[in-house]
Structure formats: structure tokens, C-alpha cells
Amino acid sequence: MSKSSSQERDDELRPEYDFASLSGAVRGKYYQRFRAGANLRLLEPEIAEAFPTDTAVNKALRTVLRATKPLRRRSRLPNKEYLDSSVKRKVKSAHRRARGR
Numbered sequence: 001m002s003k004s005s006s007q008e009r010d011d012e013l014r015p016e017y018d019f020a021s022l023s024g025a026v027r028g029k030y031y032q033r034f035r036a037g038a039n040l041r042l043l044e045p046e047i048a049e050a051f052p053t054d055t056a057v058n059k060a061l062r063t064v065l066r067a068t069k070p071l072r073r074r075s076r077l078p079n080k081e082y083l084d085s086s087v088k089r090k091v092k093s094a095h096r097r098a099r100g101r
Contacts, residue, residue, distance in 0.1 A: 043057070
């Protein structure tokens with residue numbers, strides 16, 4: 001671009017902007033914070049057509065996660081008191097059977 005063409009274009013900046021007073025600006029000051037909050041993934045074109053919005057993609061992925069999550073049973077080990085009483089009952093019933101009661 002020649003000097004004459006750059007002078008001809010309209011300057012849209014307001015005259016009150018003083019870039020000399022902007023000392024102390026740091027390049028990439030918020031870069032790490034942005035990267036931590038941005039979690040972008042590139043979709044193949046046919047996938048992007050099937051899921052037009054980020055909400056649709058998230059909903060489909062959550063459904064897949066729920067469907068593939070293994071079923072968990074709440075199995076806890078019995079406490080010691082329960083084991084002791086259970087063993088005592090089994091021993092008593094074995095003695096009763098042995099005696100013929």
C-alpha cells in the first residue's frame with residue numbers, strides 16, 4: 001500500500017485516544033487464565049451438522065456418559081457387631097442341629 005492510499009482512507013479512531021499513555025500494557029497478561037477457562041474441541045464437519053449448537057453436543061455427550069457408566073451397587077462391608085452376632089447365630093443353630101433340637 002502506498003503512502004497516498006493510506007492517507008486517503010478514513011481514520012475511524014477518535015482523536016482523544018492517546019496510545020502513548022498506554023504504557024505498562026503487557027502482552028498475553030490474561031492468556032493463561034483464558035486457556036484455563038476455554039475448553040474448545042474441533043468437530044468434524046458431519047458431526048457439526050448433526051449437532052448445530054454447543055448445547056446439543058453437551059446433551060448428547062452427557063447421554064453417552066450416562067449410558068456407559070457402570071452400574072454401581074452400594075455394597076458396604078457389614079460392621080463388626082453385625083458379623084459377631086451373625087457368627088454367633090450360626091454357631092448356635094449348628095449346635096442345636098447337632099443336639100437334635
